[in-house]
Amino acid sequence: MSKSFDKPSEQSSRTLAAHDSRAFDLMEAPLLGRFLRWRHARTALQIPLLVISILMVLHGFFGPALAPKNLATTVSWVHFRGALVFVLLLAGNFFCLACPFMLPRQLARRFFRPRYNWPQRLRNKWFSIALFVLVLFAYELFDLWSSPWWTAWLILGYFLAILLVDGTFKHATFCKFVCPIGQFNFVASTISPLEVKVRNQEVCADCRTKDCIRGRRDQATDPIVIQRGCELALFQPRKVGNMDCTFCLDCVHACPHDNVGIISRLPASELTTDMQRSGIGYFSRRKDLAALSVVFTFGAILNAFGMVSPVYAAQNWLAGVLRINQEAPILGLLFVMALIIEPALLLVLAGWLTKKWGGSRSAILPLIIRYSYALAPLGFGIWLSHYGFHFLTGIWTVIPVFQSALASTGWPIMGAPMWGLGGLPQNAVYLMEMGFLGLGLLGSLLVIYRLAEEDHETHTRIVFSVWAGLCILLWVSAIWLLSQPMEMRGAFIGG
Amino acid sequence: MTLPRSHRDTETERRRAGETERGKDGAQEFVSLLTSVPLSLPLRVSVSQWLKFLAFLGLALCANVFQSGCHKASEKPPDIVIEHKLAPDPPRTGSATVTLKLADSAGKPIDGARINLEANMSHPGMRPVFSDAREVEPGRYESAIEFTMRGDWIIIVNIVLPDGRTLQRQIDVKGVLSG
Numbered sequence: 001m002s003k004s005f006d007k008p009s010e011q012s013s014r015t016l017a018a019h020d021s022r023a024f025d026l027m028e029a030p031l032l033g034r035f036l037r038w039r040h041a042r043t044a045l046q047i048p049l050l051v052i053s054i055l056m057v058l059h060g061f062f063g064p065a066l067a068p069k070n071l072a073t074t075v076s077w078v079h080f081r082g083a084l085v086f087v088l089l090l091a092g093n094f095f096c097l098a099c100p101f102m103l104p105r106q107l108a109r110r111f112f113r114p115r116y117n118w119p120q121r122l123r124n125k126w127f128s129i130a131l132f133v134l135v136l137f138a139y140e141l142f143d144l145w146s147s148p149w150w151t152a153w154l155i156l157g158y159f160l161a162i163l164l165v166d167g168t169f170k171h172a173t174f175c176k177f178v179c180p181i182g183q184f185n186f187v188a189s190t191i192s193p194l195e196v197k198v199r200n201q202e203v204c205a206d207c208r209t210k211d212c213i214r215g216r217r218d219q220a221t222d223p224i225v226i227q228r229g230c231e232l233a234l235f236q237p238r239k240v241g242n243m244d245c246t247f248c249l250d251c252v253h254a255c256p257h258d259n260v261g262i263i264s265r266l267p268a269s270e271l272t273t274d275m276q277r278s279g280i281g282y283f284s285r286r287k288d289l290a291a292l293s294v295v296f297t298f299g300a301i302l303n304a305f306g307m308v309s310p311v312y313a314a315q316n317w318l319a320g321v322l323r324i325n326q327e328a329p330i331l332g333l334l335f336v337m338a339l340i341i342e343p344a345l346l347l348v349l350a351g352w353l354t355k356k357w358g359g360s361r362s363a364i365l366p367l368i369i370r371y372s373y374a375l376a377p378l379g380f381g382i383w384l385s386h387y388g389f390h391f392l393t394g395i396w397t398v399i400p401v402f403q404s405a406l407a408s409t410g411w412p413i414m415g416a417p418m419w420g421l422g423g424l425p426q427n428a429v430y431l432m433e434m435g436f437l438g439l440g441l442l443g444s445l446l447v448i449y450r451l452a453e454e455d456h457e458t459h460t461r462i463v464f465s466v467w468a469g470l471c472i473l474l475w476v477s478a479i480w481l482l483s484q485p486m487e488m489r490g491a492f493i494g495g
Numbered sequence: 496m497t498l499p500r501s502h503r504d505t506e507t508e509r510r511r512a513g514e515t516e517r518g519k520d521g522a523q524e525f526v527s528l529l530t531s532v533p534l535s536l537p538l539r540v541s542v543s544q545w546l547k548f549l550a551f552l553g554l555a556l557c558a559n560v561f562q563s564g565c566h567k568a569s570e571k572p573p574d575i576v577i578e579h580k581l582a583p584d585p586p587r588t589g590s591a592t593v594t595l596k597l598a599d600s601a602g603k604p605i606d607g608a609r610i611n612l613e614a615n616m617s618h619p620g621m622r623p624v625f626s627d628a629r630e631v632e633p634g635r636y637e638s639a640i641e642f643t644m645r646g647d648w649i650i651i652v653n654i655v656l657p658d659g660r661t662l663q664r665q666i667d668v669k670g671v672l673s674g
Contacts, residue, residue: 066649066665068619078620146617146647307618309645309673394620401619419613422622485588485673487645 026091026194026262027252036262039227039253045098053100053155059405060152070148072155074394074401077145082391085188085384092194092262093185096175096246101158105166105174114166118173125183125288129295132180133339136299140306141331172231175246182246184383187296189242190373191267191380191443196245196252196260197236203259204237212236212251212260227254230279236260238278241270243289268443271373272450283373287365290372294343297379301477302338304386308484347372350470358456358463370455371467374447378471381440382478385433389482392429396421433482441475574600575656579666588642589674593650593666595628595636604634607657612638614668617647642671 027033035041052075060072067073084095142150165174175182198204209216213235215225230236230251232244236259239245252260274284283289305311311334318330350371351364360367400417407417423429445468452463578596593612597605610628615621621644628638642648648668655661 066615066651067617068615068621068623070619074619077618143617145619390618390620394622397620397622419623420625423620485645 024264025199028261036249037252042097042249043103046100046103049098049100050103053159055405057152057155060148060155063148063405063408065148067146067148068397069401069404070151071398071401071405072148072151073145074398076151076155078390078394079398081387082395084185085380085387086391088185088188088192088380089384090193092192092196093189093242093245093247096182096185097248099246101162104159105162108163108167112167114168114170116169118169118171118177122177124177124286125292128178128180128183129288129292131178132183132292132295133299133335135180136303137331137335139303141328171233172246172248176232176244183292184296186243186245187293187376188380188383189245190270191377192242193264193267194262195242195265195270196247196249197239197263197265199259199261199263201237203257207237207257207259209256210235211254211256215250216254216256229254233279235278238276240273240275240277240280243270243277244279268377268447271376271447272454274370284366284370287369290369293372293376293379294347295339297375297382297474298339298343300379300382300386301474301481302335304382304478304481305338307386307486308481309487310481310484312487346470346473350466353466354456354463357466358452358459360456360463371448371451374444374451374467375471375474377443377447378440378474378478381437381443382474384436384440385478385482388436389426389429389433391423392432393423393426395423397423430482434479437475437478437482441471444471575605575662576600576602577652577654577662577664579652579664581666581668586642586648586668586671587674588645588671591640591642593628593638593640593652595638595652597634597636597654605656606630606633608636609655610636610638611653612640613651613653614640614642615649615651616644617649642668642674645671645673647671 025033027036035044038044056072056075059070063070063072067077087094138144138154144150144154161178162174165178166172211217211227211229213229213233215229216227217223217225228250231248232246234245234251236251236255247262252262271283274282276282280286280289314334315327315330318333319325322330322333324330347368348364351367354360354367354371355362355364362370399414399421400419403412403414403417406412406414445464448467448471449460449464452460452467456463576596576598578598580594582592582594595610597608599605607630612626612628614624614626624641624643626638626640628636631637640650648671650666650668652664652666653661654664
């Protein structure tokens with residue numbers, strides 16, 4: 001028997017939301033918990049990252065033009081991305097917590113209070129998905145990895161965009177509806193083992209002030225907020241999972257009952273349920289979120305495809321067939337094929353087979369939306385393998401770049417640059433890459449099985465096989481791609 | 496327009512929780528923002544002033560960057576002629592030989608120079624490859640270099656001339672293929 005998805009199930013919502021007393025709470029951890037409870041913990045994390053960002057921008061503009069010798073490119077494309085995925089894997093969305101872009105925004109808001117609400121038509125993920133794809137496209141087209149100058153502009157552009165958006169629109173508009181990195185983090189953090197959530201729902205049931213979302217005031221009627229609540233409209237008692245959560249800890253500091261923690265959970269468990277989520281609604285009704293998960297997964301394959309040899313053969317072939325000598329249209333075509341046509345064909349086929357073989361009464365689109373979220377663990381595994389490769393094989397390369405940057409200012413306190421520093425051997429890292437891919441596939445298969453079990457009691461194995469087949473196909477593609485010899489080139493055509 | 500349920504949920508959360516901030520219709524607000532209607536804001540900063548400030552900041556940075564780019568372009572080349580040759584050509588992964596010929600502006604070979612090479616990939620995070628060049632005949636130097644990976648490479652040639660002057664040249668090696 002199968003269920004229709006028109007009425008999302010509330011099943012297991014309480015079990016997911018309830019806090020297991022055996023769970024680990026990071027806020028209770030010695031030292032770290034105490035630090036995170038400190039009201040200025042976020043600022044203390046943001047300041048060093050802001051300083052590093054400023055150094056990256058300055059070095060990008062005025063430092064060496066060679067990417068491996070410049071802080072902007074080395075830190076952005078090797079260390080930031082790598083550290084980001086490992087922190088997401090091992091903890092949660094702590095990079096959004098420490099986001100340095102928020103600091104100038106906070107400063108600006110001391111002088112300028114935005115009065116507008118983000119337009120209702122844009123209150124979804126479509127705009128940020130477009131920006132996410134645009135960043136991936138620009139990365140390939142302008143070879144951002146090899147250009148300190150463009151990388152510096154990208155960082156600076158980010159600062160300016162935040163000042164413009166959050167200087168104009170209320171709440172955390174940029175984080176929730178615009179930021180491409182944030183959307184990446186939101187999807188990836190569904191796989192994270194930690195979640196900001198309520199410790200005891202009964203305490204919230206008795207709460208009258210709702211400070212976690214309204215913000216804390218001295219008096220309930222006082223218009224002045226002394227500690228803001230969640231700017232992303234996530235009301236803690238009804239918040240589920242990490243989607244849209246920046247780990248800013250505003251709710252932690254605002255809660256007068258000290259009832260919000262950073263609590264361990266089963267990674268990806270939030271993908272197996274479809275309950276009403278505060279600030280999000282039902283996953284099954286969010287086409288935009290499902291599309292984000294699909295773009296996140298297929299984008300991971302496309303991004304890895306961009307660094308291996310076959311991409312040049314494919315581009316040259318396309319250029320020859322279409323008689324086009326410019327890179328942008330060829331690259332655009334590849335993006336359309338990889339992010340629209342290929343996913344559409346595969347997902348429609350999987351949805352159709354689910355309906356035909358699984359006896360589902362639901363239409364194909366709701367089925368696709370439902371199972372799209374199950375791709376996220378595999379997608380994350382691919383991103384992790386790719387970014388982990390660069391991070392681990394080049395982990396020490398940042399040291400000589402810092403040494404060189406300091407020496408160029410006439411302040412060589414770290415000594416002469418040790419350019420021979422590299423990282424872990426590629427053979428060892430390759431094994432880790434395969435492990436990450438396997439972990440991602442396993443996560444997706446478990447989510448699919450859980451969904452199939454819940455939706456198709458009598459056809460669980462058939463429905464599981466269909467979607468597992470899709471994941472295995474993507475997994476094999478990723479293994480093939482990451483086994484190809486790496487080849488980073490500036491010009492695609494004619495090479 | 497009827498909002499998707501999830502967005503109504505978001506608004507409902509805020510109202511339920513007692514949040515009282517209300518604005519105009521989002522689309523109207525957006526239009527009025529674009530037309531830069533001055534508003535009474537704290538510290539008397541209007542939206543138009545805010546946008547102008549950001550535009551000014553952007554332009555100032557552009558000017559700064561382009562100015563610095565012009566300075567770099569106006570550097571004078573030294574009076575040394577350096578020719579380079581790479582074998583195999585097209586380059587392949589594995590060992591390659593870089594041959595350098597040094598001559599002064601009159602074409603006279605420069606012997607006795609000390610040369611070392613550093614090869615980097617265009618992507619950061621890759622370990623560079625180093626080698627020293629040896630003089631095989633007056634003014635002609637050879638160095639073996641190992642291209643460890645396919646793709647674009649950049650070779651930095653560091654030269655110490657017999658008179659103590661130092662030079663640096665960059666050789667772009669596009670599209671190293673499989674060996």
